[in-house]
Amino acid sequence: MKTSLLLICLTLLSISVIAQEKSFDPELATQLKADDYGMKKFVIAFLYRGSKVDDYSPEERTEYQKGHMENISRLAEMGKLILAGPFFGNEDLRGLFFFDVESIEEAESLTETDPSIQAGILRMELKEWYGSAALMMIPEVHPKIQKKAF
Numbered sequence: 001m002k003t004s005l006l007l008i009c010l011t012l013l014s015i016s017v018i019a020q021e022k023s024f025d026p027e028l029a030t031q032l033k034a035d036d037y038g039m040k041k042f043v044i045a046f047l048y049r050g051s052k053v054d055d056y057s058p059e060e061r062t063e064y065q066k067g068h069m070e071n072i073s074r075l076a077e078m079g080k081l082i083l084a085g086p087f088f089g090n091e092d093l094r095g096l097f098f099f100d101v102e103s104i105e106e107a108e109s110l111t112e113t114d115p116s117i118q119a120g121i122l123r124m125e126l127k128e129w130y131g132s133a134a135l136m137m138i139p140e141v142h143p144k145i146q147k148k149a150f
Helices: 001-018 028-030 058-077 104-111 134-147
Strands: 040-051 081-086 091-098 123-130
Touching: 040 104, 040 134, 058 081, 058 091, 081 134, 091 104, 091 123, 104 123, 123 134
Parallel strands: none
Antiparallel strands: 040 091, 040 123, 081 091
16 A cells, blocks of 8 residues: 555655646747847846935826836837836935846936936936846737836
8 A cells, every 4th residue: 555655655755746847948048149048138227315315395206107108118119128116115326227238338228218317306227137138028928918108
């Protein structure tokens, strides 16, 4: 009885392991610009509260925020901005942009098109980051789960 139970458990365990095996998709890897590890380089923009934020009234900041959101949409439509979002709370670090670009300089030129950055309401810090190329699928998947737009 113990032997039969042990064999059943081992069989179930081996089936579970087989079901979890990787199935490499070379076409998808190429489409996502993944390296052999399924990774790629991104540039992340850390958006901080700018030095001139207090120079603007709440109404003016609201207008700049609208322009900021429009710029995010434009960069996403260009295929350059893969992921963007704010942090919770009222800290100096306000949000992130993940760019699919070749260089920090290219990300800087894209980020400088943001009206809130131009006005000094936000400032940016750019870093190269090595992460999963699967992030490239966010622009395709997100609209399928988004009920409302900003």
